[in-house]
Amino acid sequence: xxIQISTAIAIYFIIWWIALFLTLPFGVRSQHEDGVGAPGTDxxxxxLTRMGRKLIWTTIISAIIYGLGMAAYHAGYLSIERLxxxxxxPF
Numbered sequence: 615x616x617i618q619i620s621t622a623i624a625i626y627f628i629i630w631w632i633a634l635f636l637t638l639p640f641g642v643r644s645q646h647e648d649g650v651g652a653p654g655t656d657x658x659x660x661x662l663t664r665m666g667r668k669l670i671w672t673t674i675i676s677a678i679i680y681g682l683g684m685a686a687y688h689a690g691y692l693s694i695e696r697l698x699x700x701x702x703x704p705f
Contacts, residue, residue, distance in 0.1 A: 630676040
């Protein structure tokens with residue numbers, strides 16, 4: 615059974631979005647931790663977020679997870695029938 619391109623893109627986008635929220639907190643330092651900050655700003659505001667690095671890491675992580683999932687799907691280890699049997703639901 616082949617996956618349509620729109621379905622593949624949607625699955626990758628969902629994995630990418632989840633991976634983005636997993637990578638966001640890494641390496642962020644707040645103004646309170648560094649002891650510097652502009653007057654009138656929240657002490658928990660980040661100083662340097664490094665979003666470029668996080669987007670690159672998110673893309674790499676999600677590509678690996680997507681690739682492993684598609685390999686498992688094409689090898690027959692991942693299917694609706696198999697998952698429904700594991701969960702005890704008739705499909």
